[in-house]
Each structure stands twice: as C-alpha cells, then as structure tokens.
Amino acid sequence: MGFMTLLTAGLAHGGLYALVALGLVLIYKTQGIVNWAHGELLMVGAFSGYTAFVLVGLPYPLAFLIAVLAGALLGAVMERVAFRGIVHEHHATLALVAIGFSVIIKGLARIPFGADVYTLPPAVDAGPLRFAGAIVTAQSVLTITISVGIALMLLAIFRYTRTGRQMQATQQNLNGARIVGVNTGRIFSITWALAAAVGAVAGLLAGPTSLLYPDMGSEFLLKGFAAAVLGGFYSVTGAIVGGLLVGVIEMLIGGYISTAFQQVSPFLIIIIVLFVRPHGLFGRRPVERV
C-alpha cells in the first residue's frame, strides 16, 4: 500500500477516534469524570442505526437521526440517574459506576443481538475514488468530513451561542457559574447528551468498516483515550488533532512495521505521551493549588 493510501485510511479511522475523544473531553472538562462507558454509547449508536435502517427499513437520514437521539438520551439519563449525585466521590467510585453502566449496556445489547456480528451498510453507495495517488472510499471521505464538521460546529456552539458560553463558564468555575445564574444541571445534561450524540455518530460511521457486536466499543474507547491524552484531555481542538494523529500513526505502524505493533500503538501512545508531555499537545501544565 502506498503512503497516501495509508495516510487517508489513517485519517478516516482517526476521524472516528477524534469523535470518541471529543465526547470524552467534553465530559471530563465539565465534570471531571472519565466516561469508561463511552465505547458503549458508540455501540448503542451503531446498533440503533442498524435496527432503524436494516431491520425496520427507514431511510438512512431518519435512521441516523434516531441513532443520534438514542445515544444522546442514554447519555443524559446516565448522567442524571447516577453521576450527578456522586460527582464529588473518589475517582475509583466514578470509574466503577461508568464501568457498571458499560457492563449493563453490553449485557442488554446481548439479549436481542446475541453473540453474532452484524454489518451496517455504508451511508453512501459509491465506488472508491482516486485522489492524489491514493485509493479512498467514499465512506472515508464522509467520515473525515463529518468529524471535522462536528468539531467546527462544537467550537462554534461554544463561542457563539448562549448555552455554549454557559457550558464554558461551568467548565471554568462551577460555583462561579452557579452564582451568575447558570442552570448547571441543565448544562450537565446537555454536555452528556452532546458527548453521547457525538459518540453515536462515530458508531454509525464506524459501522461499514468495523463489525457490529456488543463488545465493539472497548477498542474505540482505548483509541479515544489515546487521542484524548495526546490532545491534552482538556481541548476540543486537541481531541480532533489527537484522534487524526492516532489514526495515522496506527496505520503507518501497521503498514511499515507490523500489524502486531499496530494493536498496541494506542497503549504506547498513551504511555509515551504521559511520560514525555503529560499535559498533551494542547493542554496547559496543571498547577497544584494548596
């Protein structure tokens, strides 16, 4: 495979990781929670899309909408039911609750879908394109476009809408935001819904290249972690750049070194980044306050 082909394939995978990382970063920024169940939100998105599009036979845009809404609803419910009340508890407790949700969602998905694997057809049915010496599938182009589009949209929301500014205020100073009259509960719900919706989109886009099965989320979660760590865990831009980089690095390692190393590339990225530059590419060095 040529370098350009690897690069574009890497960017397409990276777009998915960027979307996962985006959701993780949004939640972490707002409440300081690492959502270990984020992979399952992606899985729910993919399976809702599959149910609506393949099993029920709805048109693709409608199925897409249903999947995104299902993901968003699940995210918001998880936050409201569990995390809001225990947000001050130890990180281990929070991690355990998130892992608990992840196990529940996987178990529930196994009831109708069992241990089989499913495939979601691509959103656009077009042949491969040739672009600057690389062979690119239409799905890759779509994935890259949508990921970058979503990132730009989020940045615009943060900057220009009232809700977006309230979200930023909540992230910067929870009590300060409360004092000036921000309904922080509403902001938490919106954050989780938004993060989960972005995850569900990633699931829908991953459908054609990755197989659908109840355990599909963990692989994406790991790569999303790698992307978020690379980007600094605090920055929306960082998550996108980190995701694309993780995708490209993974493809290049797979293409030029070995596929065995490709499997561990996200772990190596996490370890190396945290040793060399713990605050990531876009984060600021944390300050310890007494």
Add this chain to the structure above:
Amino acid sequence: MDRTAIMKKPLIYGGLAAALLAVPLLTNGYTQYVVNLVTVYVVLGVGLNILLGYAGQFAFANAAFMGIGAYITAILSSQLGLPFWVCIPAAGVVTALIGTACAVPAMRMASIYLALVTFAFAELMVWVFINWKGVTNGSNGIGVSAPDLFGYVFRGDQRLYYLLLPCCLTMLWLASRILKSYIGRSFVIIRESEIVARCNGIDVSRTKMIAFGLSAFFGGVGGALFAYTVGLVLPQSFGLFQLVIHIAIVVLGGMASLAGAIIGALLLTTLPEFLRDFQSLQEVMFGTALVIVAIFMPRGIAGALTRFGILPREMLVRGIVRERRPVATPGRDQDLEPIGVGVTHD
C-alpha cells in the same frame, strides 16, 4: 480494650480457624474450587486496596501484576520444576520490583492520568503475554503442575485449599501489620494530602514506591495462587475484565478496609457463579450492583456495616481516638481526619 475482650479474642480466632479448616468437609469439587478462588481474590483485593484505598493512588496495573505473578509461577513450576515455596515468593518479589518501577509515573502525574498510564501498561502486558510466544506459549497458555511439600501433593481442589488458606491468612496478617506501622500511616497521609505528608517529614516519592511495590507483591502472590488454583495460565485471564473485578472488590467491599477486601472477594467470586450460564443476565446484574452500591454506599459494604455498628472500626493507631469532628471543608476533603490524633477511616 477491657479484660473480657482480651479473654474473648483467642476464642473467636480459634473458632474462626476451626471453621475455616473444616470448610472442605462441606464442599464438593466445584464449590471447593469457588472457595479457593475466594482466598485468591482476598489476597488480590488486599493488594489493590493498599494502593487504591490506603495510599490513594488511582492505578490500574494490578491485573498485570497478577498476570506476571501467575506466569512466573507457571514457568518456574512446570518448566524448571521448582517447589511452591520457591515459586510463590519468587513471583511476589519479581512482581514487587516491577511494581516499584511502576511508581515512577506516579511521581509525576496523579488521578486519571496515572489511571490511564497504568491501564495502558496492563493492556500492554496482556499483549506481551500473547506475543512473547517463546516464554509464555502465546494464547495456548502454560499448564501449572500441582504443588507438593515433602512428597505430599496438593492435588485436587480440597487439598489445594490447605495450601491456599495459610497463604491467604499470612498475607492478611502481613497487610494488617504493615498498615498499622509507620509505613501504613504514611500511606494514609499521602492519600489525604501530599503537602501535609511532606510537612510531616514523609518522603512522598519513597512512600509511593513502597506502596506500589507492596501492592504489586500482593498482586504477584495472588497471581501465583491463582495459577495453582486454575492450573492453566492464559493471557486472556489478565485483561480488562480482571481489572474490573479487582476494582469492584475494593470499591464494593470498602476502600481502605481489610474487611472490605474480604467481603468484596467473597461476593464477587461467589455471586457470578450462580448466573454462570446466562452471560447477558450476569452482566446486567453485575453492572447494576456496581452502580447501585457505588451510588448508595460510596464507602462500600464494609463502610455501611461499620456505620451500623456491625463491623468494628479499623484503626491504624492504637489508643485513644477522639470523636470525629465535622470538618468544614466541602467536597472531596470531607473525610480528612485530624492527623496525629488517630487516623481512623471507615
């Protein structure tokens, strides 16, 4: 402690020891296997609790420590034919050295970053177990030969229990002694505030290294016992799910509580066995239990039992302990105890 309590103590311990020794009389092969697993997970749970509960280091590497211990035992016992009284300490010591090295990132980063880097290390170790075929035999795993002592072979689950039980009790005794020592109290101070620890003349880096090494030692010994219990060491046994079980044992049982580790190990080893044939149902129940206990009993089951006065409060400093006084700071620091008066935690 009054006189009657002193008189009662040997009686309670004696009765408990007799009951524990008599367990194999009541079990068949399968239930004995589950009991054996409980003893193994008590050791593993105590190991993680030292790091997570007492020292407050949010590290996820204990499944990897367990795996390293299990592989060392399997290789030493089946390929070199060494006896268990060499294998188990060797597994513990080697793993402790690796664990001490894992403390290096803990000097530089805290909370979730430490969790992520140790988690990545754990997943990397699983990859090593699968791909280092010359040593680990890849995904086929290594068989472990039954341990023997002067010709007496601990073959079968009921005999093996008499090897596991003393090991488990020794490790528990060791943990309680260490945690009540200067080192154990420094763990707690580091958890509460590294700055306060420094002000009290505690070498934070050194103490963190000891905590990691100690936790890894328990992980390695637990892994060794696990290898003898299951008889076949497979790389997949030490993945993400193993990690989840360890954390669940500590958090559900009760953070910073030895009784909590025992309760957690007991529950999380036996309950899933009842639902063995229904994977989805097992997952839903397990997940729901994790969420509900974490929400309603943030201090775990041991914490709840202590609050209702069923379990005695575990104390690291013997002597007069003043009543808890309400601390004004809100949020995470709520359970900060007046240090030096008597560090209790439930």
